[in-house]
Amino acid sequence: MTPTQSQPVEDPERVAAFEARVAAGESIEPKDWMPERYRRQLVRMMSQHAHSEIVGMLPEGNWITRAPSLRRKMSLLAKVQDEAGHGLYIYCGTETLGVDRQELIEQLLNGTAKYSSIFNYPTLTWADIGAIGWLVDGAAIVNQTMLAKASYGPYARAMVRICKEENFHKRQGYEIMAILAAGTPAQHRMAQDALDRWWWPSLMMFGPHDSESSNSDELMRWGVKRKSNDELRQRFINLTVAQAKAIGLVIPDPQLAYDESTENWKIGPIDWDEFWRVVRGNGPCNRERLAARRAAHAEGEWVRLAAAAYAAKQARTVSAFEAA
Amino acid sequence: MSVRTSGQIEKGSRQFEYLVRLGDDRLVLGHRLSEWCGHAPILEEDIALANIALDLIGQATLLLGHAGKLEGEGRDADTLAYLRDAIEFRNVLLVELPKGDFAVTIVRQLFFGVFGLLQSEALQRSNDRDLAGIAAKAAKEVRYHVRHSADWVLKLGGGTDESRERTQRAVDDLWRYTGELFLADDVDRAAAAAGVGVDPSTLETTWHSHVEDVLARAGLTIPETLYMQRGGREGRHTEHLGHMLAEMQIVARSHPGASW
Ligand SMILES: [Fe+2]
Ligand SMILES: [Fe+2]
Numbered sequence: 351m352t353p354t355q356s357q358p359v360e361d362p363e364r365v366a367a368f369e370a371r372v373a374a375g376e377s378i379e380p381k382d383w384m385p386e387r388y389r390r391q392l393v394r395m396m397s398q399h400a401h402s403e404i405v406g407m408l409p410e411g412n413w414i415t416r417a418p419s420l421r422r423k424m425s426l427l428a429k430v431q432d433e434a435g436h437g438l439y440i441y442c443g444t445e446t447l448g449v450d451r452q453e454l455i456e457q458l459l460n461g462t463a464k465y466s467s468i469f470n471y472p473t474l475t476w477a478d479i480g481a482i483g484w485l486v487d488g489a490a491i492v493n494q495t496m497l498a499k500a501s502y503g504p505y506a507r508a509m510v511r512i513c514k515e516e517n518f519h520k521r522q523g524y525e526i527m528a529i530l531a532a533g534t535p536a537q538h539r540m541a542q543d544a545l546d547r548w549w550w551p552s553l554m555m556f557g558p559h560d561s562e563s564s565n566s567d568e569l570m571r572w573g574v575k576r577k578s579n580d581e582l583r584q585r586f587i588n589l590t591v592a593q594a595k596a597i598g599l600v601i602p603d604p605q606l607a608y609d610e611s612t613e614n615w616k617i618g619p620i621d622w623d624e625f626w627r628v629v630r631g632n633g634p635c636n637r638e639r640l641a642a643r644r645a646a647h648a649e650g651e652w653v654r655l656a657a658a659a660y661a662a663k664q665a666r667t668v669s670a671f672e673a674a
Numbered sequence: 675m676s677v678r679t680s681g682q683i684e685k686g687s688r689q690f691e692y693l694v695r696l697g698d699d700r701l702v703l704g705h706r707l708s709e710w711c712g713h714a715p716i717l718e719e720d721i722a723l724a725n726i727a728l729d730l731i732g733q734a735t736l737l738l739g740h741a742g743k744l745e746g747e748g749r750d751a752d753t754l755a756y757l758r759d760a761i762e763f764r765n766v767l768l769v770e771l772p773k774g775d776f777a778v779t780i781v782r783q784l785f786f787g788v789f790g791l792l793q794s795e796a797l798q799r800s801n802d803r804d805l806a807g808i809a810a811k812a813a814k815e816v817r818y819h820v821r822h823s824a825d826w827v828l829k830l831g832g833g834t835d836e837s838r839e840r841t842q843r844a845v846d847d848l849w850r851y852t853g854e855l856f857l858a859d860d861v862d863r864a865a866a867a868a869g870v871g872v873d874p875s876t877l878e879t880t881w882h883s884h885v886e887d888v889l890a891r892a893g894l895t896i897p898e899t900l901y902m903q904r905g906g907r908e909g910r911h912t913e914h915l916g917h918m919l920a921e922m923q924i925v926a927r928s929h930p931g932a933s934w
Contacts, residue, residue: 404717411712415705418925418934419752420735423708424728430711431724438717476925476934526934534932642713650715652840653776656833657716663832 403437470633477544483523501573697737698765704730783823831892853902
C-alpha cells in the first residue's frame with residue numbers, strides 16, 4: 351500500500367465485529383462487510399499471486415519446445431497450462447472484491463503491480479525445469495497451504511484447489527532432478543548447477559525477515575496470513591534439505607547446520623541486497639518478462655477486439671430476433 | 675522370431691511408414707501449437723491451445739510407439755521423435771509452417787482438424803486393433819478441436835475489418851498446403867487395401883464441404899490457387915522443419931543414451 355493512498359475512516363464497532371468473526375475462524379464472503387484496508391490488502395495479495403502464476407509461465411514455457419522426451423514435453427506443457435488455470439482462477443477470485451481482470455492486467459503491464467521475483471531469474475538448462483518444480487512450486491505449496499486457511503473464503507478455496515496441482519508439480523520437478531542427479535556426469539552437473547542457482551532465490555520467495563516485513567502484523571490479525579515469513583521459510587528449508595540429500599545433491603550453503611535444540615536446519619545469511627535489487631526491477635529477466643507479457647498482449651489485441659465485436663453483433667441479432 | 679519373407683518385410687515397413695505419417699503430422703502440429711503457451715491473446719486460449727497440443731502430442735506418442743513396436747528394431751516413440759532428421763519425417767508441410775499470427779494458427783487448426791477428424795473416424799474401423807483404439811480416443815478429442823477452431827474462424831471472420839483481413843490472408847496463404855492432405859500413394863493404398871488404413875483421397879469431398887461451409891459462414895473465400903505444394907510424405911520439407919527439429923531435439927541429442 352502506498353502512503354499516498356487515502357486511509358478510509360471505518361466505523362470502529364463494525365471493525366471490532368469483523369475482527370471478532372475472523373478471530374472465531376469464520377470465513378469472510380464477498381457480500382460480507384469488510385474494512386476497506388482488508389479489501390485492498392486482499393486485492394494486492396491475490397492479484398500479485400495471479401500475476402505470478404501468469405509471469406511464471408514464461409521461464410518454464412521457455413523449455414516446452416526443448417523438453418528431452420515426449421513424456422516430459424507433455425508434463426511440462428500440462429504444468430504450464432495448470433499455471434494459466436491458477437492465474438485465471440485467482441483473477442476470478444479477485445473479481446469478487448470488485449476489481450476486474452482487465453484492470454489488474456493493465457497494472458501488471460504498466461509495471462505498477464508486483465509478481466513473485468523468482469520469475470525474474472532465467473531458465474538456462476533443462477535441469478531448471480526440475481529445480482523450479484521442486485523448489486519454486488515446493489515453496490509455493492508451503493505458502494499456499496497456509497493461505498488455504500485464509501479468512502477470505504474465495505481465496506482460501508482457490509488455494510485448496512490450486513495446492514493439489516502444485517503438489518503434483520513439485521513431485522514431477524523432484525523426479526526430474528532425481529533422474530538427472532542419478533544420470534550421466536553431465537546430467538548430474540546440470541542438476542547441481544540448477545540447485546546452486548535456484549536455492550537462494552527460492553528462500554527469498556518467503557519475503558523479508560519478520561522484523562523487516564511491513565504488512566505482516568495486520569495480515570496476521572485479519573487472518574489473511576497465519577504464519578510469519580520466517581516460520582514458513584524454516585518449514586521449507588527443513589523439508590528440502592532432506593530431499594536434496596536423498597538424491598545426492600548439495601545445498602549451496604557452507605553454513606548449513608542442523609540445530610539439535612530446535613530441530614531446525616540453520617542457514618547462512620540471505621543476500622537481501624540481491625532480493626531488493628530484483629524486486630526493484632534489476633533482476634536478470636525483469637525486463638524480458640514484462641516485455642514478453644506486453645508483446646503477447648499487444649499482438650493479441652486484434653483478436654480480443656474481434657471477439658468483442660463478434661459478440662456484440664451476435665447480441666444485436668438476438669435482440670432483433672426477440673423484438674420481432 | 676522366424677525369418678521373414680521379403681513380402682512380409684515389405685508389408686511391415688509399409689504399415690510402419692503409414693503409422694509414422696499419422697504420428698508425425700500430430701507431433702509436428704502439437705509442437706507448433708505448444709509454442710503459444712504463455713503468449714496467447716487471452717488466458718483462456720493459452721489453456722485451450724495447450725489442451726489441443728497435449729491431445730496431439732499424446733496421439734503422436736501412441737502412434738509412433740505403435741509404429742516402433744511394429745518395426746521391431748527397438749525404436750520407441752522418443753527415438754522416432756528425437757533421433758530422426760528432417761528428411762526422415764513424414765508429416766505434411768501444412769503442420770510444420772511457423773505458427774504465424776493467431777489467424778494462421780486457427781485456420782491451420784481448422785484445416786488439419788477436419789482432416790484429422792475424418793481420418794480418425796475412419797481409422798476406428800481399422801483391423802489393426804491398436805490403431806483402431808488410438809483413433810477412437812483421438813476422434814473424441816479432435817471433435818472438440820474442430821469446434822474450437824470453427825468457433826474462432828467465425829469470430830475472426832465476423833469480428834472486425836482487421837480480423838477478417840488477417841483470417842482471409844491466412845486462408846489464402848495456407849490453402850496451397852491443403853492438397854497434400856489427400857494425396858494417396860502406394861503406402862496409403864496398401865494400408866487401405868489391408869483394412870489397416872484409410873485412403874486419404876476418399877476424405878477430400880467431405881473435407882471440402884465441411885471446411886467450405888465454415889469459411890462461407892465466416893464470410894471468407896477460398897483462393898484460386900491452382901498449384902498445391904507437396905513433398906512432406908517423401909521427406910521433402912520446407913526450410914522450417916529443420917529449425918523446428920533443431921530446437922526440439924537439442925537436449926535429447928546432446929546427451930546420447932541418457933534417460934530423462
Ligand atoms: Fe501455480
Ligand atoms: Fe505450479
